[in-house]
Amino acid sequence: MLKRERQDKILQIINEEHKIIASDLSKRLSVSEDTIRRDLKELDNQGLIKRVHSGALRIGPPIVDFSVRENISNEIKMKLGKKVIDILKEDMVILIDGGTTNLHLVYQIPLDFKASIITNSPPIAMALRNHKNIEVIMIGGTLFKQSMVNLGIDTVEYLNNMRCDLYIMGIYNINPQIGISVPTLSEASVKRKMVSISSEILGMVTSDKLDTASNHIVCPVNKLTYLITENINSDLKSTYNSEEVIFID
């Protein structure tokens, strides 16, 4: 691999992931850490990245993660997001609601990607600020601060007048028997409406959410077109997998 080629790759990775660790990069690109260090130094001198001890950061605003508890690692959510990027097609009309996992996905959408994105989540809208070719349509409502999404009658009503190709659902609880559920009624009704107007539905779940349930049911699991998880546990796979759901791990 040529030096130039490798540095481009580094830039691409850092743009997607917003930060990199030098030692990781060394493994991923199969070169010595010395070379990576030299690359990072050069890119930093050109002002393309911000070099810091043990890695580098992307220039520009950092990820504004609104989750109070940082427990679930961002890396995992990033990985989930990466799997979804390939499913997105140009010129799709994509509906995305809230959740940090969805946010991490949005952060990884290439800056030149062309699409329409509809969302009721202010952080998602903010994250699309620099995507010149993405038309962002925000759905209003009363801000539910815990999940940072707009909810309420107006939100549901607005959704009545639209359809979209893909709904990327933020999932808090999923259970093979009970289905997908959320803790509040207003979130459930908005999500139900979103489900009903979408051709395909995609859900990303971190392992801590598998086999949990809450009070308000959104829909059964088989409504999902795609289910993306981190875990390759074959038990889970067979539990959730079905003819209808495309299971990606």
Next chain:
Amino acid sequence: MLKRERQDKILQIINEEHKIIASDLSKRLSVSEDTIRRDLKELDNQGLIKRVHSGALRIGPPIVDFSVRENISNEIKMKLGKKVIDILKEDMVILIDGGTTNLHLVYQIPLDFKASIITNSPPIAMALRNHKNIEVIMIGGTLFKQSMVNLGIDTVEYLNNMRCDLYIMGIYNINPQIGISVPTLSEASVKRKMVSISSEILGMVTSDKLDTASNHIVCPVNKLTYLITENINSDLKSTYNSEEVIFID
């Protein structure tokens, strides 16, 4: 997690929550308290936070991104915002649109302030995340990324069904003859509607915006109930001041 990344996160948290406890941070970011102490010490030395026993406090203007850390205009905008805080009364219904000056105002609203805030600007909504007693209503629309506000027919229509006590207008151009103007038609029509449904109107302007004009006129200057500026130039004062406008500098 990289050190710089962690420190940026600390800044973000302290900006949102106005104060932090070192031991909490240690848990939230999964590092030892020693490391947090060192981080806080460094940030304090850089003048970015105010270190106190057992934690730290926010120091004036919010600054998360290292690329925007040293921005002087932040200071000025913060001072303007401070003047406005006293005008806000509890339980008001306040309409706020976009602009960085407005955002700086919102950052200074006390965390326990009680009110309803209606906005078409995602950053404003985000900034109110930790204000438990503020009901935030977001108005949807097509996101105009340059000013980060939602615009369009739906936005205007939604405003038809409401009234509010105070409209805090983001001002880009103001001129005693021409009035208040903006560069785009859609922004102008939304602002005009906002003017028409509000009992009082407040505008903050930094000196660089005084005596400038743009293509689409929103309203004459005397529509303003309050005009807040940084400059004590008496010429300007007499130009803009009138029986109708309360001039604060």
Next chain:
DNA sequence: TCTTTTTATGCACGTTTGTGCCTCCTTTTA
């Protein structure tokens, strides 16, 4: 194509940085 020159890479080795732990001291709180 072959040789020469330039550039890029990996390794060795001493240095620096970041972090957690420990001890002793200071501040806060009951």
Next chain:
DNA sequence: TAAAAGGAGGCACAAACGTGCATAAAAAGA
């Protein structure tokens, strides 16, 4: 005023860094 919580400084260790040098890989020239 005593106990508890927080803070400062030192120590240790691992990971990351920079530098010089030998060698490999490109690029340039013949």
